[in-house]
Amino acid sequence: MQPTRRLGCANSPRHWRSASPRASARRHAQISQEQLAGRLHKHQPFVSEVENGERLLDLLEYLRWATEIDADPMELLKDLVAEVEARGRLRKRTQLKVDQ
Numbered sequence: 001m002q003p004t005r006r007l008g009c010a011n012s013p014r015h016w017r018s019a020s021p022r023a024s025a026r027r028h029a030q031i032s033q034e035q036l037a038g039r040l041h042k043h044q045p046f047v048s049e050v051e052n053g054e055r056l057l058d059l060l061e062y063l064r065w066a067t068e069i070d071a072d073p074m075e076l077l078k079d080l081v082a083e084v085e086a087r088g089r090l091r092k093r094t095q096l097k098v099d100q
Helices: 013-028 033-040 044-051 059-068 073-086
Strands: none
Touching (some): 013 044, 059 073
């Protein structure tokens, strides 16, 4: 019996790069990891693990993260898509279309 392969592992290269827009946005808001962790009702290592790509956020956590650093969630997502495209991990023809 073969071991089950975990899809979407936080240690995969496609998830590793996704952390940087969140870390950059937090630093831009001049909020420390400790402060953000308090706002999220988490411990500081949680924030560090997310920013280092060791932990993934679900959609609701992502929205709360953006809200707590006073960032536009859609802008963060656009930055993420642009970074992933630039690294060749997403086909260029894939476009994020958002109607507001």
